Amino acid sequence: MADFDITSKSMDGIASHGTKVGLARVLGPAHVWALGVGIVLVGEYMGWNFAVGKGGAYAALIACWFAGILYSCVAMIDSEVTSTVAAAGGQYTQAKHIVGPLMAFNVGLYLVFAYTMLEAGNAITLGYLISVAADMTGATQALDQRPFIILSIVFLAWLNYRGVLATLTFNLVITAFAFCAILVLFVASAPWSADSPLAHAELMSGQAALPYGWLGVLAAMHFGLWFYLGIEGTTQAAEEVRSPARSLPFGTLAGIMTLLIAATLTWYICVGFLPWEYLGDGVNGAVAPLFSAAQMTGSNALVIILGFGTLFATLASANGCINDASRAWFSMGRDHYLPQWFGAVHPTYRTPYRSIIFLVPIALIFALGAPLDQVITFSILSGLLGYTFMPINIILFRRKWPLDTIKRGYVHPFHPIPALVLLALCSLTYFAVFLGYGTQLIAMVSFYIVVSLWFHFWRYRFVKRADQFTMPWPKPRGY
Amino acid sequence: MWTLIEYGAWALSALFALHMIYDWYRTDTTYSEEVLTSSREGEIEAMTEEHRI
Amino acid sequence: MARYIPPPQSKLGQVIDVIVLLVLSIGALYIPLWMGLAGSAKAPIVVDNPTWESLGQNPTMVERWNQLGFADPASAHDMITARFDYSFTWGAMALMVVVIVGYFALMLRLSEKEYREVIAEKFERR
Numbered sequence: 304m305a306d307f308d309i310t311s312k313s314m315d316g317i318a319s320h321g322t323k324v325g326l327a328r329v330l331g332p333a334h335v336w337a338l339g340v341g342i343v344l345v346g347e348y349m350g351w352n353f354a355v356g357k358g359g360a361y362a363a364l365i366a367c368w369f370a371g372i373l374y375s376c377v378a379m380i381d382s383e384v385t386s387t388v389a390a391a392g393g394q395y396t397q398a399k400h401i402v403g404p405l406m407a408f409n410v411g412l413y414l415v416f417a418y419t420m421l422e423a424g425n426a427i428t429l430g431y432l433i434s435v436a437a438d439m440t441g442a443t444q445a446l447d448q449r450p451f452i453i454l455s456i457v458f459l460a461w462l463n464y465r466g467v468l469a470t471l472t473f474n475l476v477i478t479a480f481a482f483c484a485i486l487v488l489f490v491a492s493a494p495w496s497a498d499s500p501l502a503h504a505e506l507m508s509g510q511a512a513l514p515y516g517w518l519g520v521l522a523a524m525h526f527g528l529w530f531y532l533g534i535e536g537t538t539q540a541a542e543e544v545r546s547p548a549r550s551l552p553f554g555t556l557a558g559i560m561t562l563l564i565a566a567t568l569t570w571y572i573c574v575g576f577l578p579w580e581y582l583g584d585g586v587n588g589a590v591a592p593l594f595s596a597a598q599m600t601g602s603n604a605l606v607i608i609l610g611f612g613t614l615f616a617t618l619a620s621a622n623g624c625i626n627d628a629s630r631a632w633f634s635m636g637r638d639h640y641l642p643q644w645f646g647a648v649h650p651t652y653r654t655p656y657r658s659i660i661f662l663v664p665i666a667l668i669f670a671l672g673a674p675l676d677q678v679i680t681f682s683i684l685s686g687l688l689g690y691t692f693m694p695i696n697i698i699l700f701r702r703k704w705p706l707d708t709i710k711r712g713y714v715h716p717f718h719p720i721p722a723l724v725l726l727a728l729c730s731l732t733y734f735a736v737f738l739g740y741g742t743q744l745i746a747m748v749s750f751y752i753v754v755s756l757w758f759h760f761w762r763y764r765f766v767k768r769a770d771q772f773t774m775p776w777p778k779p780r781g782y
Numbered sequence: 783m784w785t786l787i788e789y790g791a792w793a794l795s796a797l798f799a800l801h802m803i804y805d806w807y808r809t810d811t812t813y814s815e816e817v818l819t820s821s822r823e824g825e826i827e828a829m830t831e832e833h834r835i
Numbered sequence: 836m837a838r839y840i841p842p843p844q845s846k847l848g849q850v851i852d853v854i855v856l857l858v859l860s861i862g863a864l865y866i867p868l869w870m871g872l873a874g875s876a877k878a879p880i881v882v883d884n885p886t887w888e889s890l891g892q893n894p895t896m897v898e899r900w901n902q903l904g905f906a907d908p909a910s911a912h913d914m915i916t917a918r919f920d921y922s923f924t925w926g927a928m929a930l931m932v933v934v935i936v937g938y939f940a941l942m943l944r945l946s947e948k949e950y951r952e953v954i955a956e957k958f959e960r961r
Contacts, residue, residue, distance in 0.1 A: 403946025505895030642849030750863030
């Protein structure tokens with residue numbers, strides 16, 4: 304046992320050096336589920352339908368399922384690694400222990416970007432939703448969406464600032480509601496009865512079947528990721544979960560199963576109600592596809608339920624994003640990868656309060672200044688780079704610490720097949736992004752190259768070498 | 783009515799933002815930097831698992 | 836191997852580092868937007884005097900368009916005929932592959948170098 308004075312009044316005796324202020328371990332598996340699904344479920348309420356525009360309805364379904372395979376691999380790999388690396392920062396901390404500091408710095412930035420952009424996208428959707436509500440209740444002039452965008456971001460940041468338990472309990476409630484709303488709409492449209500309003504056969508016949516051919520299916524993969532983007536965020540809670548080795552795999556895997564169901568139902572409902580050209584146009588057509596589908600039913604109750612479902616989904620997602628982005632930023636500050644000023648924990652609320660505050664204006668810049676599909680693309684690209692890192696991560700993890708050297712809370716089956724499948728699907732998705740957004744792809748990767756050089760040759764000098772390796776693991780094989 | 787709600791949203795945003803900034807200022811002036819940044823990674827793991835025989 | 840002691844960083848240095856990072860990231864995200872290079876716009880393929888039939892819409896689709904507030908074929912024309920252009924040059928694709936593979940290769944190499952230092956220092960002390 305490490306040497307510290309267990310009778311000390313000022314130190315709480317956790318860890319070898321003693322600690323005064325750390326993050327609070329208060330969360331259970333349901334919170335992990337709520338964090339994971341809460342971030343992602345908004346993808347069912349908006350954004351995924353760009354995939355329909357990219358290749359038609361069938362293409363969107365194929366992309367949805369292939370992306371489902373991609374994310375199942377992500378969830379399995381993540382569960383195994385994170386059940387042993389239980390620290391805030393998630394994939395960032397994994398990369399630091401398994402691949403190396405520069406990779407970790409990059410992964411940390413992927414996380415912060417993916418989540419901050421997703422948060423901006425949520426705020427944009429929320430602003431749109433409020434303006435629709437204003438129109439429906441008979442507002443005479445066009446609504447100014449800005450105060451609502453700002454309010455949602457600032458309010459959720461405030462909630463996050465005040466403590467993680469309340470934040471994620473709030474998420475649990477609104478996520479569960481949003482998920483049930485999808486089920487309600489599915490049941491209400493009665494797909495089993497003869498006079499169901501769903502008309503798949505007619506709406507998907509002729510030119511509507513595969514309007515771009517098989518290339519469209521490939522292109523649809525780009526926005527197919529949006530059905531699930533963010534499920535990997537569960538690992539950010541690792542330092543605040545009561546028993547990470549059990550809760551994290553459980554919450555993550557339950558989350559991906561929930562999402563596979565929700566994604567398929569969403570596709571089924573929306574495609575049965577709306578012509579693909581309208582559904583696929585997320586800017587002038589169906590901004591919030593499930594909400595549009597509810598409007599087609601002609602039932603006021605459904606419109607209200609799905610309206611609130613959309614609202615809650617955007618809030619839950621933005622909330623989870625603030626939580627995750629600030630944890631990643633905080634961890635990098637704590638290790639001096641970023642200025643150590645960010646590594647502070649609030650003594651009363653036990654949250655990384657400076658990181659939370661710092662990320663508010665950044666989210667606002669993008670929420671107020673960039674169009675929705677661009678913001679989504681930034682988010683997807685950062686996510687995609689992160690998924691490319693995961694197969695490298697798990698292969699190196701198994702090589703440096705084979706199964707008999709560290710006890711894992713969860714061991715994923717069929718290694719290395721999930722890693723290779725994941726890598727192949729990522730390559731496909733790069734091509735899909737390239738088809739529509741090649742310039743952003745190159746600009747973004749160039750950015751990471753420049754930042755990597757900056758980190759390696761400048762910033763890394765402020766980092767203590769051995770202290771970053773905090774896990775009580777044996778020496779890796781081959782070093 | 784919606785104009786009023788808009789003003790309300792502005793006001794609430796300002797309120798939440800100011801509360802956060804106020805608390806941030808108070809915290810930073812009350813506690814020393816050393817206490818605030820004393821969190822370390824993997825603390826519980828270090829206690830339960832880092833024993834060597 | 837001697838233990839590496841990092842130099843302390845002044846407050847000003849910390850602020851400058853944050854600003855550098857912010858400028859780089861906002862630049863990377865906004866420059867393609869400003870230059871108008873971002874994203875693929877859909878262009879409508881014009882059909883003269885459109886009818887629902889010439890737009891390839893069957894009666895069910897027409898009923899849905901009406902319900903969505905598009906009363907006649909002309910109003911829905913732009914949305915129905917808008918198509919992405921998926922043509923690309925092999926040169927651009929090769930550039931993408933080189934940039935992405937090069938990025939990961941560079942990063943893994945430099946990471947490995949730093950990682951060996953970390954492991955050496957960490958496990959030497961025990």
